[in-house]
Amino acid sequence: MGTDTRAPRREPAPDGLLIVDKPGGWTSHDVVAKVRYLAATRKVGHAGTLDPMATGVLVLGIGRATKLLTFLVGCDKSYAATIRLGASTVTDDAEGEITEATPVDLQPGALEAAVAGLTGEIQQVPSAVSAIKIDGVRSYARVRGGETVALAARPITVSRFEIRDRRSVEADGIPMLDVDVEVDVSSGTYVRALARDLGAALGVGGHLTALRRTRVGAFTIDVAHPLSDLETHGPGELPIQPLDATAQAFTRRTLTADEARAIGYGQRIPSAQPGRREPVAAVGPDGRFVAMLDESGPRAKPHVVFAPAAS
Template identity: 50%
Template sequence: MAEPTGILLVDKPGGITSHDVVARARRALNTRKIGHAGTLDPMATGLLVLGIGAATRLLTFLVGLDKDYLATIRLGVTTDSDDADGQVTARAAVSEVAAVTRERIAGGMTGLTGRISQVPSRVSAIKVGGRRAYDLARAGVEVELKAREVVISSLVLQDVREGEGHLDLDVAVSCSSGTYVRALARDLGADLGVGGHLTALRRTRIGPFDVRDAAAVPPGAVPAVDALVDALAAAPLRSAAEVASAVMPALHVDAAQARDLRHGKRVAGLTIDGPRAAAIDPTGRLIGVVERRGPEIKSVMNMPEEQHP
C-alpha cells in the first residue's frame, strides 16, 4: 500500500498540544512521516497545516505565510505567560480598569498596528542557547528575548465586555508569520496602564487556507482526542500540486522539461512570475519548487517521482 502523501488541514481542539494532533494523525493515517507548518498553544484552537509523507517537503514554503486570528484579551490582569495558562502576577485597581474607555483602547490598538517591534512572550518556543524559552522560564531562568519586527496588517475591536475588575476585548488580528498574539495582549494592557493577557485564541487562516475547510471534531464529541482520530482518517488530503499552486505561481512544463528538472538540470526558455514557482508536469503532479538561475530555472526542492497527484 502506497504511503499517504499530501497536505492535511486540521481544526485543532482546545486543551491538547499541536504534537498531540500530529500523534493522532500518525495513528489515523498509519504513517510516521508527518510534520507541521507552525504550532498552536494548548489553549488555542483553529487551523493547523500538516504535511503527510513526501509533502512534508512543502512545509518550508508554508511556514512564512500570513495568518488571521480571533482572540480575547483580558485587560486588568497580568500573567507570567501573557495568557490564561500562566500565573497571575498583577491585578489593576477597579478604578484604573473603569477609566479604560473605548477611545483609549482604539488608540492603543492603533499603536500596535502596522510594522512594529515586538518582544516575544517569555514562554515562547524561541530557542535561547539551544533551549526553548518556555523550558528556561519553567526552570526559573530569567531570559531576555530580543525584539523582532512583525507586521500587524489589521487589529480590529469587535466587542467589549465588562467583568469583575477586568474588561474582555474580542479582537480580530491579521498578521505576519512570527507574530505573538499573546504579546499583543500584554503590550496593549501595558500601554493602557492596567496590564493584560490572552484568554482565548483561534487561528482562522494561514495564507490561502481557511479553518472552515479543515478536518474537525464533531460538535459534542467526547473525548475529543479520540474523535479527532476518526475525523483525520476521513479527511481528504490535498495534493502537493494543489497546495504549491495555491501559495506560488504554477509553471506547467512538458515531459522533457519535467525529466530534466527532476534530474537537477537547469532548463532554459521558461519564465516565472516572482521568486519561485511550482513546476507541474503534464500529468498534474508536482515536480518541485523552482527558482531562476540567470536565464534558466532550476529545482530547489524536488518531489519523489512516485508521488500521486
Template identity: 40%
Template sequence: MGRARKGRDISGWLVVDKPAGISSTAVVNKVRWAFSAKKAGHAGTLDPEATGVLAVALGEATKTVPYITDALKAYRFTVTFGAATNTDDAEGEVIARSDTRPGDAQIKEALHGFVGEIMQVPPQFSAVKIDGERAYKRARDGEAMEIAARPLWVEELTMTGREDADHVTLEMVCGKGGYVRSIARDLGDALGCLGHVRELRRIWSGPFEAENGLSLDEIDRLAKDPALDAYLLPVEAGLADLPEARCTPEEATRIRNGNPGMVFASGLEYGEECWASCDGRAVAVGRFKAGALHPARVFAG
C-alpha cells in the same frame, strides 16, 4: 544502513481544527497514526490551549511547509484586562493587577500602534531559544530572561467585540513568528491596564481555513479507514501563494533530476521563486531564469 521508516507513502495536506488542551505535536502524531503515514509535519505551532487551523503535511507535502509557515495567518482572540500573568495567557500565574479599564475609543486608538512592521518581544514561556535552550524550559525553572525583540508584520488588527469592561475581542492578520500573547500583553501595557489572552483561535493560515478543518473526533472515527484519504488536500495546496509555471513531461524529468528545465510562464521576473507543474502536479520549486526553472526542491513523480 538506516532502518526504513514504516508506513504508507501518502502525500497531501490535512486541515485540522485543533481543540484546546492538546499540543501541536500531539495532533501531528495523531494524524500520522490515523493515516499510517511514513512522514508528517505541521506548518506553524499553536499553543496547547489555542484552537483552530493546524495544517498537517504528509509525505511530499512536508516539502511545502515553509511556504505555509511564511504565509499570512489570521487570529481571533479575547484579551482580559486588569491582570498580567507570567505566561501572558489565562493558564499562567497572575503577577500584577490593575483597576484601570479602557474605553472602546482608547482601545481602537491604541491598536494603530500595533499595525505594520512592529518589534515584538516573545513571551517568557515560548519556544524561542536562549543560549540553545527553549525559553519555556528556563521559565519553568523560575528564571527571568532578557528576550530580544524581533520584527513582526501585522497586516490588520481590529476590535470586533466588547462583552464587558474586562474583555475585548480582536482579530489580527499577521506574518510569520507572531505571538498573540505578546500583543495582548503589550496592548494592556499601552493602555495602562495590563492584559493577557483569555482565548485564542487561528481562523485561517495561508489557503487553509478552520471552518474546513476536521476535528480530532472525526479523525479518530475515520482512522485507518480509506475514507479518511478523501479529506486530504493535494501537495499543490501548499504552493498556493507561489506563482506557477508549466512544463512538458520531458522537461519535468530533467527538473526532477535536479537540472534546469524549460517552463512556460507569464509575468515572472528573472530570479523569482516559483513552482513548476506538469499535468497539474507539482514538479519542483525553484528560481525562474531565462525561461527555465532552476530547481531547489523537487517532488516525487
C-alpha cells in the same frame, strides 16, 4: 502451528496535506501523533505550532508532502482572540499566574488608539514562554526553571487588528475589560505578545484568554476537519488534499514538458520572474506538482522535487 493474531498491516494514507481543526488542550505534537496512527505512517509533520490552549487551523503534511511544510511555516496567519485588559500574567495568557492587576477605566478612543499603534510594521518582543532557544535551551524552559528571560525585539507585520466586541468583566473584585479581536499577522508574530503590549500601552496590563487560528496562508478554518471527526476514518479515507492539488496554496508556474523534465532531473531553467523572493510551485503541463522552485536568480533551481523525470 499457532495462529498469527497480529492485525493486518494497514496501507498508509496517500501523500498530501490534512487540515485539522485542533482541539483545545492538545499540543500540536499530540495531534501529529494521533494522525500518524490514523494515517498508518510516521511521515507526518505540522506547519507551525499552536499552544495547547489554542484551537483552529493546523496544517499537517503526510508522506512526501512533509517537504512542503517548511514553505508553509512562513505564511501569513489569521487569528480570532480574546484579550483581557486589567491583568498581566507570567505567560501572557490565562494559563499563567497573574503578576499584576489594575482596575480598567479607559478614556473614549484610548483602546482604538492603542490598537492602531500595534498595527502595521512594528517591533515585537516575543513572549518569554516562547519556544525560541537561548544558548540551546528553549525560552519557556528557562522561565519555568525560575530564570528571568529577556528576548530581543524582532520585526513583524500586523496587517489587520480589528476590535470585534468588548465587555466589562470582574475578576477578584477588580473591574476589567475583555476585548474580542481579529488579526492578520506575519509569520513569527506572537498574539500573546500583542495582548501583553496592548495592555502595556493602556497602562493596565493584558493577557490572552482565548485564541483560535482561522487561517494559515490559503488554508482557512472552513476547510479544517475536527480531530474527532477523523477518528473513524481509515488511512485511505482521510480527507487529504492530494499532493498535486496542494500547489494552489502557492504562487504557481506552469512548465513546458521540456522544463518539467529538466527540473525533474534537478537541472536549472530560466526564471520566469528573476528576483522573486517567495518560492514558486512548478506544475507540469499535465497538472502534476513537479517541484518548489527558487526564482531569486536568473535561473530557477528546485528547492525540492516531487515528480522526478522518468528514466
